[in-house]
Amino acid sequence: MNFAIPVKRLHETKTLLAFHHPQPSYPFHVLLVPKKAVASLEEFDLTDTAFLADLFSTAQSLVNEFCLPAYRLIVNGGDYQDFPQLHFHLISDVGAQHAAPLQE
Numbered sequence: 001m002n003f004a005i006p007v008k009r010l011h012e013t014k015t016l017l018a019f020h021h022p023q024p025s026y027p028f029h030v031l032l033v034p035k036k037a038v039a040s041l042e043e044f045d046l047t048d049t050a051f052l053a054d055l056f057s058t059a060q061s062l063v064n065e066f067c068l069p070a071y072r073l074i075v076n077g078g079d080y081q082d083f084p085q086l087h088f089h090l091i092s093d094v095g096a097q098h099a100a101p102l103q104e
Contacts, residue, residue: 011058015051018058021089028066028092032058038086041077059090068092 007019010030021029034051038044059073071092076082 011061013054013058015048016054016058018062018090026091027094028068028071028090030062030090032088032090034086039084040081040086041075044086055088059088062090066092068094070094 007022009017009019011018015035016032017035018030018032021031032055036048036051062068063071069092071090074089074091075086076089
C-alpha cells in the first residue's frame with residue numbers, strides 16, 4: 001500500500017492499516033483501510049473474515065486506547081465516497097484532550 005501523503009500509523013495488521021485522517025472532520029478521526037484493493041463496500045468479498053475480524057478488533061482497540069466515551073464507525077458509499085478505495089472512519093466528537101492515548 002503506497003501513500004502520497006505521509007501518515008502516522010496507529011495500527012497495522014496483515015489485512016488493514018489504521019491512521020489519523022490527514023484532513024480530519026472531527027476532533028478524533030481515524031481511517032481504517034483494507035490493504036487489499038477494494039473499490040467499495042459493494043465489491044467487498046463477504047468471505048474475507050480475516051479483514052472483518054481485524055476491522056472490529058482494531059476499532060475496539062482504538063476506542064479503548066484513546067478512551068473514547070462516544071464514537072461512530074462509518075463507511076461511505078456511492079456519491080458519499082470521495083476516494084475509490086473502501087475505507088472506514090472511526091470518529092468521535094470528544095475534545096482533543098480526551099483523544100490522546102493512555103500513558104504507560
